[in-house]
Amino acid sequence: MAVVLAEILAGLGLLFFGLKTMSSHLQSATGRRVRALLRSATRSPFVGLVSGIAAGAATQSSNAVALICGNLVRGGVFTTRDAIPVVAGGNVGTAALVFVAAFDFRLVVFYLLALVGFGFHFKLDRRPAWKEWLWVALGLTLALLGLDFIKQGPRDLDVALISQALDAGLSPGMGFAIGMAAAALCQSSSTPTILVLALMQARLLGLEDAFFIVLGANLGSGLATLVSSGELEGTGRQLCYVHILVKAIGCAVLLAAWIAVALAGGDPEAALAAAGGSGGAQAAISMLFLALQLAGAVTVALARGLTERIAVRFSPPSMEDDASRPRYIHRRAAEEPATALDLSERESMRLIKLLPNLLPDLDRGGADFSTQERNAFWKGSTAIVQAVDHFLVDVIRAGATRESLDIALRQQARLETVRALVDTLHDFSGVVGEFETVPPLAFNLSESLRVIVLSLAEATDGGTGDDFDLLIGLTADRSEMLDRIRRALAASEAGGEADSRRLMHATSLFERAVWLVRRVAVALRPPPIEDRAQDGDPARQEAPEGVA
Template identity: 40%
Template sequence: MESFASLFAGLGLFFIGIRYIGSHLKRMTGRRFRRAVAAATRRSGTSAIVGVVAGALTQSSNAVTFIAVGLVTAGLTEVRRAAPLVAWSNVGTAGLVLLAAMDIRLLVLFLLGLVGFAYYFDVERSARWRHVVGALLGIGLLFLGLQYIKAAAGPLRELEWMSAFLTFAGTADWLGLVIGLLGALILQSSATLTIMAVTLTGLGLLSLEQTLVLVLGSGVGSGLSVAVMAGGLSGSARQLAYFQVAVKLLGSLGVLLLFWLERDGGVPLLLAAVQALAEGTALQMALLFLVIQLAGALLSHPLQRPLLRLCASLAPPAPAEALARPRFLYDQALEDSAIALELVEREQQALLTRLPALIPADGQVAPPPAERQAVLEASQEVVAEVERFLSEVVQRSEGDEALERAMNFKSRNALLQALCETLDELMTALDTSNGSAGPPPLSVNLTEAAHALLDSLMEAGGEGEAVDPQLLRALTADRSALMERLRRDLLRNGADLDADQRNGLLAATALFERLVWLIHRYAVLLPDSLAEGISQKAPERAST
């Protein structure tokens, strides 16, 4: 019972350590790190190097994969540029496995003592050192847990049933592959399972060959876990997840074939090489884990194009995916605030052109709710990226004029976000108010009025024939009294409507009032210089 309790406690400490290492290291890779990763993906060589570093920092190739997914989704990089980053992140995860194979007990004890002093003197409360101390505590707990596992697992070698099981497992490669696959699926990490296997190998519970098969299966399981986690993704984002699956499969299958050739064909290859390079089965197995990760990265390099084509066929780009990417923004423009702000204005103008089409005018057919939702969600992603871009512009702006203009665009951006949300809610309320006999007159009037105002906003601040912002401000002046009168009339004369229709119309009037206010606020932020252009064009139009 004492051995079982020690083994159980060791596993608990090990898993706590793994979680602490992962969570704190990930928090150390903030926006600046992501920006560096996005910049590195412009060249395949630097992308591979940063992939190794990112894998070592996060100790999770899955985490790096989803960082890359976020960059692709935001339009900061492309799938083909992020692919080397994903492939080589697996190599970085071998660092902790190599460390676990070494005898660093004294170092771990000193490390835990150092972390204890850091907690006692409140060093971990510092924003600068919090995650460093947390990651060091995770490393200490991980290796302390391994020491408990080693102490408790030693007597297992003398048990008759354990000996019989290991003998059976040695004769069936499929069993080790399945155990490794399922273990990695559960733990969502091949490195975590490999560290435990390396520990058991060092105790003599597993042979080098058995552990290798187990780790090869864990590579496949880790790849499948990425595919499972990417179940909610689509398009380019899902392509990267499938590419990571392909990299894992290539590494595991390539090394498995070499292992079978060496064991069954008598050709000295990998096992002979690592046995000549290192003493002790634990370190040998850690080196083999590194070889598996290198094999996946190296084999995927010449096959990258056909693999990405296969991934694209399995997860074709979603129709709204292009809408979720900024059309004009790029990081190099941040070097010149004036150019950056011009691009922001064009991006916001492009967003304004999308809105009128989402709410139909007279005789037009409204887009299906799912299509409307997709366009609005994509627009909100662009708004979020514009906001991040503007924050960078504000930090780099020199001079009051550029700063004032940037703050104006930030205010417009917040209104664009609110416009998208309000328009979605308004269309939902209007859909609710439509009965089997068709939309009520009030619903039709609100729909046409909203379309006309959004169309005017597009022309006043978007890519269309200029409309005087002052006129738009007048059109969107306070209409609260009018809307309150409409609501009272609806309550008095809406007996022919059912409860859902009436509630939908009441909600629609409130949302329409909010939409008018948001358009008015946006018009206030537009420059009046557009009016001069209109006054100059007016005589020309009159003469024609």
């Protein structure tokens, strides 16, 4: 018994590790092509369904597809409505592993393992074009080897004794509960189904018991998505409820069919066995698993509007969603570089105007935004930065002219500075928030930084060259003054060692934030020739270069 248990557990370990390895390296190997595939998947429900099936077959985790799409929705790549068919198709794709487990593939595993081993021996993993794909093949090999261990594990069990125990104590409700618990533990519906196939191969489990265990595993894996979704909320969490809906509809349809056959005087177990054809009971369970996914996926994909309303009802948009949703850029605009760069510029300017929201207003007792709300603004700002960055990359890849390319590269460089400024302001607010009573130095630093950031936001909103010159002057080098503050803090014991460390850290973050504000101001300042044109002085406009 101990050997059998060890073999099954080893198989599960290999399966989990193989799927994880295959999924992570497949993502690295495909890179932006996966992103482009998911974007194109939103063009129609059918294309989304097919793309979801491909993603589910590749990752062998419908939960992973739902969570990835949830993060992409939160990042503004596409909407919940667009992503619903992708999530639905992801469930169907996971059936591939169950079908593979129903057949003898040991010879394929041996040849595949030899192929991977020779690939590493001849150092093919050192070639960039081969490296990730070789690891994908290794992950697939380990997953298949794990499946073989799981299938072969129960062969030495006492069939008569275990069958008697199962026949005596496994009711439909208990089987359903076992399936739910196993799926919640494995974060997958396909893994418990594969275990069921192994038990059926050893003749330890009947078809009726297997039916209810697979049903429970199907619903349990959907509910497990809420646990693995972690901190996702708002629009990012909506697709988790879509995933649950796919699972629940599949279970409801198949359970209703089982009950209907029984009420009609038929034998539902015999009907299920007939669905397996010549493949027997194992093929019947594979067909059952596929039918569960298809029943829910097709229904949800065809009723996207209703599905979206249900998802929004359970997970309404959060403040972070509002803060992270771009207003100007959209993926189709990237096809026209000139217009696209104007839109990305407007989005960047809007982001800079929101920077003061990242800092507490201590002069008003911090009554402007709570810590939670400032964190939402920070996450939203980070999402906007990423969205604009991806947008600029798409513009460049669309074949921009030399002039447009120069503008895009300058915007990217400035965006990187803004990204650093966003993180620095967030860190500074976090340090100030750690004080039970804010010391005078921290108060002064925070209010000074807020004034500087507000000045940047105001200058961005239609400011002239003089406004930027004033801001550049305000953010001039203050290293000597800040060094004096640090030396005073090091020599002082007032407030305790912890407060002194926080003040030292706040001072460093203040210095970095001021420096970053200065870099943004210098990048945004209109060229001097434009300032002179605004002054309306033709003589000054025509002054030769280098003349004051």
